[in-house]
Each structure stands twice: as C-alpha cells, then as structure tokens.
Amino acid sequence: xxxxxxxxxxxxxxxxxxxxxxxxxxxxxxxxxxxxxxxxxxxxxxxxxxxxxxxxxxxxxxxxxxxxxxxxxxxxxxxxxxxxxxxxxxxxxxxxxxxxxxxxxxxxxxxxxxxxxxxxxxxxxxxxxxxxxxxxxxxxxxxxxxxxxxxxxxxxxxxxxxxxxxxxxxxxxxxxxxxxxxxxxxxxxxxxxxxxxxxxxxxxxxxxxxxxxxxxxxxxxxxxxxxxxxxxxxxxxxxxxxxxxxxxxxxxxxxxxxxxxxxxxxxxxxxxxxxxxxxxxxxxxxxxxxxxxxxxxxxxxxxxxxxxxxxxxxxxxxxxxxxxxxxxxxxxxxxxxxxxxxxxxxxxxxxxxxxxxxxxxxxxxxxxxxxxxxxxxxxxxxxxxxxxxxxxxxxxx
Amino acid sequence: xxxxxxxxxxxxxxxxxxxxxxxxxxxxxxxxxxxxxxxxxxxxxxxxxxxxxxxxxxxxxxxxxxxxxxxxxxxxxxxxxxxx
Numbered sequence: 457x458x459x460x461x462x463x464x465x466x467x468x469x470x471x472x473x474x475x476x477x478x479x480x481x482x483x484x485x486x487x488x489x490x491x492x493x494x495x496x497x498x499x500x501x502x503x504x505x506x507x508x509x510x511x512x513x514x515x516x517x518x519x520x521x522x523x524x525x526x527x528x529x530x531x532x533x534x535x536x537x538x539x540x541x542x543x544x545x546x547x548x549x550x551x552x553x554x555x556x557x558x559x560x561x562x563x564x565x566x567x568x569x570x571x572x573x574x575x576x577x578x579x580x581x582x583x584x585x586x587x588x589x590x591x592x593x594x595x596x597x598x599x600x601x602x603x604x605x606x607x608x609x610x611x612x613x614x615x616x617x618x619x620x621x622x623x624x625x626x627x628x629x630x631x632x633x634x635x636x637x638x639x640x641x642x643x644x645x646x647x648x649x650x651x652x653x654x655x656x657x658x659x660x661x662x663x664x665x666x667x668x669x670x671x672x673x674x675x676x677x678x679x680x681x682x683x684x685x686x687x688x689x690x691x692x693x694x695x696x697x698x699x700x701x702x703x704x705x706x707x708x709x710x711x712x713x714x715x716x717x718x719x720x721x722x723x724x725x726x727x728x729x730x731x732x733x734x735x736x737x738x739x740x741x742x743x744x745x746x747x748x749x750x751x752x753x754x755x756x757x758x759x760x761x762x763x764x765x766x767x768x769x770x771x772x773x774x775x776x777x778x779x780x781x782x783x784x785x786x787x788x789x790x791x792x793x794x795x796x797x798x799x800x801x802x803x804x805x806x807x808x809x810x811x812x813x814x815x816x817x818x819x820x821x822x823x824x825x826x827x828x829x830x831x832x833x834x835x836x837x838x839x840x841x842x843x844x845x846x847x848x849x850x851x852x853x
Numbered sequence: 854x855x856x857x858x859x860x861x862x863x864x865x866x867x868x869x870x871x872x873x874x875x876x877x878x879x880x881x882x883x884x885x886x887x888x889x890x891x892x893x894x895x896x897x898x899x900x901x902x903x904x905x906x907x908x909x910x911x912x913x914x915x916x917x918x919x920x921x922x923x924x925x926x927x928x929x930x931x932x933x934x935x936x937x
Contacts, residue, residue: 596888638870638886692883696914778912841889848896849912 473514473525477533480505481540489541490813492669493821496662498623499669502537502544507579511548515555520572527556527702527769531709531762538713539720542825543669545710547581547620549703550670554582554628556702557644563688571626571646583624585647585677589614593837596695597639601632605680611645612678614659619672621656624649629677630691642691647679654679666824667832697775701765703833704784708758708791711829715795718802718822719744719751725806725817740805747801754794761787778849785842792829799826855903855931859923862902866894878921883914892917899923905930 485502492499506512515530516522530552537545555575562568574580586595600613611631621627626648633641647654660674687694722744729738761783768774799822803810809817856878863882864873870886887895895917900906905927907916916926 633884638884640886640888641884690883692914773913773915776914777909779909844890844893845912848893848900848907850906850909 473511473523473529474532474536476509477506477511477536480509480511481537481544485537485544486540489543490821492541492543496664496668496671498620498671499541499544499547500623502541503547503581503623506544506548507581510576510579512551512579512581513555513576515552515559516572516575517559520569521576522572526766527705528762528766531705531758534706534709535713535716535758538710539717540713541669542710542714542822543667545713546667546670546707549706549710550584550619551582552706553699553702554584557628557687557694557698558582558646560698561644561687561689561694565684565688567646567682567684568688578625580625581620581623583618583621583627585613585615585618585621585627585629585675587616588630589616589674591639593834595630596642596692598630598632598642599639601635601637602643602645602686603635607682608680609645609683609686610678610680611647612676614674614676616660616674617672618656618675618677619670621649621671621673621675621677623671627654627677627679628687629679633690640692644687644691644694645679645681646685646687647677647681653681665827666821667828672832693772693776696781697772700781701775701784704788705758705762705765707829707833708787709762711791711795711826712754712758714822714825715751715754715798718799718819718826719747721810721817721819721822722747722802722805725809740807743801743805747798747805750794750798750801754791754798757787757790757794778845779851782842782845782849785838788833789830789835789838789842792833792835795826795829796823799823855927856920856924858902859899859920859927862898863895863920863923866898867891873920876920878924879919881918882920883918887917899927903927903931 480502484505485499488499488501513522514525518524534545534549537548558571588599590599591597600611603610611629613629613631618627626646629645629647630642631645633643655678657676658673659676662671662673726738726740726744774780799819802819803823806817806819809815810819812818813820860873867882867887868891876885896907911926916922
C-alpha cells in the first residue's frame with residue numbers, strides 16, 4: 457500500500473480519524489518501523505501517508521478548514537500510531553503539540569490565520585526548538601533573544617536538540633522577549649525553514665539507544681522573520697496552559713500504544729506456545745496475566761487524564777492551576793515508568809524470541825524506545841517540579 | 854503596610870531580574886523574571902509571614918502575577934481569618 461491509496465480524511469462525515477491512523481499504522485508505519493530504527497532515519501513514508509490522509513491538521517479549528525478534533529481524539533491517534541511505530545507516533549505527537557499551541561496562542565493576525573489555513577491545505581509539519589545550550593535543560597529560561605533587525609526580528613539559538621528539524625516546514629523557537637528581558641520572559645517565534653529565512657547548522661548527531669527515527673540532532677538555528685511571526689501570548693501561558701499538558705497527554709498516549717503492542721506480542725507468544733502443546737499451561741501464561749493487569753492500569757490512567765484535560769480545555773485559569781500541573785506531571789512520570797515496566801515484562805515472557813530483533817515476538821526495539829520516555833524529558837526533573845509545588849499545594853476538602 | 858511587607862518578601866524570595874522598588878503594583882512579576890520554582894518559595898514565605906494558607910483555588914499563576922494580585926489574595930485570606 458502506498459501513501460496514495462490511504463483514504464483521505466476530508467470531513468467529519470468521512471472516515472474516522474482514529475481508524476484512518478490505524479490504517480496508516482498497519483499499512484505504512486509498522487512495516488517501515490524496523491528500517492527507520494536500524495537506519496536511524498526519519499519515518500518519511502509514514503509521515504507522507506499521514507499527510508496524504510490529511511491527519512496532520514485534525515486539531516485545526518473548523519473555521520480554518522480543519523476538523524477541530526478534541527485532544528482525546530488526537531491522544532487516540534497517538535496510541536494507535538504508537539502500536540505500529542514509536543518514531544512516527546512521536547513525530548506526530550510533537551507536531552500536534554505545536555498545532556495546539558498555534559491554535560490557542562497564535563492570535564488572529566493575518567499571518568497566523570494564513571498559517572492555520574496552510575496547516576490544512578499544505579499539511580505542514582511543525583517542529584520545536586525549546587531547549588538551549590547553557591540553560592541546564594530548563595526550557596522555561598532562554599539565553600537567546602528576539603533582536604530587532606530593520607523591519608524584521610532576528611533570533612540565533614544554539615539548541616542541543618531540534619527533533620526532525622531538517623524535515624519540518626517550520627520550527628517554533630523560544631527566545632527572550634527582547635535583548636534586555638529576563639531569562640524567563642520568553643516568547644515563541646515561528647521560523648519557516650526555507651533557506652531565505654532560516655539556517656540550521658548541525659552541531660551534534662543522533663545515534664541513540666531508542667527513538668532513533670526522531671533525528672533529534674543539535675543545531676545552531678538562525679532566523680530572520682517579520683515581527684508578525686511572534687505568537688500573541690507569552691511563553692509562560694503557552695507552557696502552562698498548552699505545551700505541558702498536551703505534551704504529557706500525547707506522549708503518554710503513544711507510550712501506551714508502545715506498551716500495548718509489546719503486550720500483544722507477549723500474548724501471541726504464549727498463545728502459540730499453548731497451541732503447540734494443548735493441555736499444558738505455557739510457562740509465561742501467569743506472567744502474561746500479570747502484565748495485562750498493569751497495562752489496564754496504565755490505560756485507565758492515560759484515558760482518565762486525557763478526559764480531565766479535555767473537560768477544562770478552554771478554561772485557561774483552571775489550566776494554570778497548580779493542581780492541574782501536578783496531575784499532568786504525575787501522568788507523565790507514571791506512564792514513562794509503566795511503559796518500561798510493561799515492555800520489560802513482555803520481554804521476559806517472550807524470552808530469547810523477544811530479545812532478538814528478527815522474530816515476530818521481538819520487543820527489543822520497544823524496550824529501547826520505552827527508555828526514552830523517562831530520559832529525554834527526565835522523570836527526575838518533572839518530579840522535582842512536582843516536589844516543589846507540593847510544598848504549598850493542598851487538596852481542598 | 855501589607856503592601857510593604859509583600860514587597861519585602863517578593864524582593865527576598867522572588868529572584869527577580871530587577872529591584873522590586875522599580876516595579877509598580879500591577880507590573881508582571883513573571884516578566885520581571887519570577888520562575889515557577891521561585892514562586893513556590895514566595896508563596897511559602899507569604900504564608901509564614903501572614904499566618905495564612907493559600908487554598909487550592911488560589912494556587913494558580915494569576916494569583917502571583919503582580920504585587921497587587923498577591924495583596925488582594927492576602928487581604929481576602931486575612932479577612933476570612935478575622936471573620937472566623
């Protein structure tokens with residue numbers, strides 16, 4: 457199946473977005489996943505198929521021609537894609553985080569209205585440059601600043617990571633509001649990646665344990681754009697109300713997909729063993745029952761948090777509350793931890809067949825990918841932020 | 854008086870990029886460099902100084918965005934204490 461034969465998502469009355477994502481996963485992303493991993497390359501065929509299916513713009517409001525899908529639906533898409541290719545699911549999730557940010561915080565200037573329509577018409581892929589060398593991993597501080605440059609503004613940022621930066625149509629870049637602004641007084645700038653606006657000079661590569669297809673290399677990014685490319689809201693609001701909760705819900709959803717596929721492989725392994733010796737309980741059967749329970753717990757936690765987020769999605773004050781931030785941080789750490797635990801259990805059930813990469817029960821790639829969940833956005837950093845909030849937070853009776 | 858005490862606490866715990874005396878009551882503390890971590894220390898110090906506890910509904914960015922908003926929150930909580 458090529459991208460061209462994937463059905464096209466045109467309207468609410470057309471094919472269901474989650475079902476379409478399942479088709480892309482089965483037909484394109486899943487078969488390519490081992491190659492993407494082995495070659496540490498961008499999952500270009502899967503992203504092309506998602507574009508063809510018009511799934512890149514599902515979050516864009518209906519008034520711009522998008523589907524106006526809820527965060528719960530996008531979470532389900534990430535779950536489904538994660539069951540076939542973690543790299544595809546992660547690229548898709550990171551893109552949707554940027555779309556959610558633009559939708560809520562871009563404002564209604566002609567530039568942002570045009571950008572929203574381009575997201576639909578051209579199925580743009582968006583990337584993000586939030587981390588920066590010399591801020592110690594704290595994305596809520598920037599060294600670089602928006603500097604006036606004639607009628608334009610100029611930003612030069614040394615980013616230790618810009619995932620799939622060379623494959624994106626635009627990169628959303630954090631920077632201090634002006635050259636004299638405090639480190640935490642940040643704005644977000646849209647940098648189109650065409651060479652007339654933006655240059656990317658690679659400073660580090662991406663040959664990593666897992667999530668090898670996200671191409672998370674380091675770059676010096678230099679861009680010159682009109683001031684209209686700066687988002688209307690400050691990054692403090694963007695971060696609390698949208699970036700963090702959307703990230704935690706979508707990432708948790710794709711890790712859930714990853715864990716689900718690992719458990720499915722363990723199920724198949726136990727079932728096949730049972731078929732070979734009818735009447736004899738395979739050695740891994742009890743372990744399978746155990747891990748299915750853990751997966752149920754993980755699924756309940758992710759679904760519940762996504763629904764809780766959806767319920768207050770447009771209540772910006774509630775989204776800025778400490779209780780909500782604690783809830784999302786808890787979701788992130790729990791699902792990152794459970795993903796590794798579940799895949800490890802699946803590996804011990806599948807044994808050597810799971811340890812090898814060339815069997816249908818293989819979960820070695822799953823385990824390597826799962827470790828990224830607690831490392832790339834470090835669990836201890838998230839727990840540290842929660843620990844700080846818990847010093848003052850109390851649940852109302 | 855309350856405003857002065859709040860200003861002193863913001864100056865001590867806010868880790869702002871500018872002197873608190875340069876900020877008017879409505880200026881954004883976040884734009885002045887207040888981070889999430891520093892805002893927690895600020896909340897703890899204010900609770901200690903005024904003998905209050907911020908309820909969950911006040912633990913959000915808006916409450917701590919300026920000296921005026923902190924002042925309003927402290928006023929509300931201390932009045933509640935007197936009423937009780």
